[in-house]
Amino acid sequence: MSTTATYTHTKLFKLENGKKLRKLEIAYQTYGKLNAKKDNVIWVCHALTANADVLDWWKGLFGNNDLFNPEEHFIICANVLGSNYGTTNPLSINPVTGQPYYLAFPEFTIRDLVAAHRLLASYLGIQHLKVLIGGSLGGQQALEWAITDSKSVDNLILVATNAVHSPWGIAFNESQRLAISTDRTFYAQQPDGGLKGLKAARSIALLSYRTYEAYSATQLESVNDKTGSFRAASYQNYQGEKLCKRFNAYSYWYLSKAMDSHNVGRSRKSIVDALALVKANTLVIGIENDVLFPLCEQEFLAKHIPGAALKSISSAYGHDGFLIETDILTNIIGTFLKESANKKIIKLHKTA
Ligand SMILES: CC(=O)SCCNC(=O)CCNC(=O)[C@H](O)C(C)(C)COP(=O)(O)OP(=O)(O)OC[C@H]1O[C@@H](n2cnc3c(N)ncnc32)[C@H](O)[C@@H]1OP(=O)(O)O
Numbered sequence: 580m581s582t583t584a585t586y587t588h589t590k591l592f593k594l595e596n597g598k599k600l601r602k603l604e605i606a607y608q609t610y611g612k613l614n615a616k617k618d619n620v621i622w623v624c625h626a627l628t629a630n631a632d633v634l635d636w637w638k639g640l641f642g643n644n645d646l647f648n649p650e651e652h653f654i655i656c657a658n659v660l661g662s663n664y665g666t667t668n669p670l671s672i673n674p675v676t677g678q679p680y681y682l683a684f685p686e687f688t689i690r691d692l693v694a695a696h697r698l699l700a701s702y703l704g705i706q707h708l709k710v711l712i713g714g715s716l717g718g719q720q721a722l723e724w725a726i727t728d729s730k731s732v733d734n735l736i737l738v739a740t741n742a743v744h745s746p747w748g749i750a751f752n753e754s755q756r757l758a759i760s761t762d763r764t765f766y767a768q769q770p771d772g773g774l775k776g777l778k779a780a781r782s783i784a785l786l787s788y789r790t791y792e793a794y795s796a797t798q799l800e801s802v803n804d805k806t807g808s809f810r811a812a813s814y815q816n817y818q819g820e821k822l823c824k825r826f827n828a829y830s831y832w833y834l835s836k837a838m839d840s841h842n843v844g845r846s847r848k849s850i851v852d853a854l855a856l857v858k859a860n861t862l863v864i865g866i867e868n869d870v871l872f873p874l875c876e877q878e879f880l881a882k883h884i885p886g887a888a889l890k891s892i893s894s895a896y897g898h899d900g901f902l903i904e905t906d907i908l909t910n911i912i913g914t915f916l917k918e919s920a921n922k923k924i925i926k927l928h929k930t931a
Pocket residue numbers: 628629630636798810811813814815817818821825899902903
């Protein structure tokens with residue numbers, strides 16, 4: 580059973596920077612049924628350009644015959660604040676002006692994304708998450724959630740993510756925003772504003788999501804006499820255009836800034852102290868070939884989150900491997916969850 584719905588929060592939604600949204604709508608999807616004990620919730624936080632339909636974009640890990648399946652679990656995925664798949668975003672109508680926000684949309688942080696989804700959880704009567712999982716920007720949210728509300732998460736699974744967004748990651752994001760800002764239509768504030776810039780931004784981003792090996796494997800020329808019209812160039816154009824058909828430059832702009840804001844140490848004692856607040860059984864998965872969120876970032880997470888396990892995988896896809904290597908992820912996560920359940924049983928026996 581799958582449900583697509585929208586939750587409307589009618590009270591003011593206060594952002595970390597003090598600005599307020601008068602109205603917040605959150606689009607979400609659920610699959611399966613909440614059991615009587617309310618202990619089968621799998622909450623998924625999505626990455627930069629995905630949406631609430633996790634059975635669509637994380638097939639192989641989420642699906643009827645997959646590790647996370649609606650038969651056994653109550654799976655919830657909500658579209659993040661700022662994204663254009665149904666949740667309030669820069670193209671939404673600003674209730675104050677009656678016009679779309681565009682660049683008048685307030686800036687927001689990863690903590691704001693989490694605060695919004697915790698409101699949804701509360702509305703759905705969910706107090707406890709069996710599993711909280713996310714990759715990349717989704718992992719940043721999952722981590723913040725597990726720090727902010729540490730008692731509510733049993734098992735935390737962080738894939739290809741970090742504790743603080745790196746200077747390298749911020750530089751990639753800024754380069755993408757520079758590409759968007761060179762497109763003058765961005766400032767015309769219209770639904771298709773900045774699309775040429777967005778195309779270039781996605782092309783830049785892809786270089787950080789993939790690897791030399793992936794391009795060599797898929798884009799190598801079969802003939803030696805070419806001096807132009809290369810496959811790799813066509814691929815960059817195609818991928819940029821593909822994103823423009825389903826996203827908008829304003830959402831992309833704001834979400835990339837939210838990613839830059841990620842720092843679990845902000846307004847807390849330190850990054851290390853913040854990580855020590857996590858109480859969930861934690862599995863951190865890194866991708867050895869990830870250029871954007873290199874393995875040292877997951878090693879850092881696993882070192883400072885109490886009792887965390889670290890696994891690394893190899894994927895020629897690099898960072899995007901977290902969306903593609905679902906067989907390996909199923910294996911690692913499945914084993915981790917079995918061990919975690921066994922530990923729980925042993926603990927119950929000891930305290931009985
Ligand atoms: C409505 C929706 O789409 S929902 C949102 C879906 N997206 C998300 O959820 C975000 C997360 N997902 C992703 O980022 C991506 O889908 C990934 C990383 C999982 C996979 O990326 P893909 O682009 O599908 O894979 P890949 O890099 O192999 O590219 C394949 C595409 O490039 C095309 N392509 C490959 N080489 C070339 C080339 N030289 N020139 C032109 N096109 C090329 C292929 O024909 C294929 O096109 P298609 O997507 O129209 O079928």
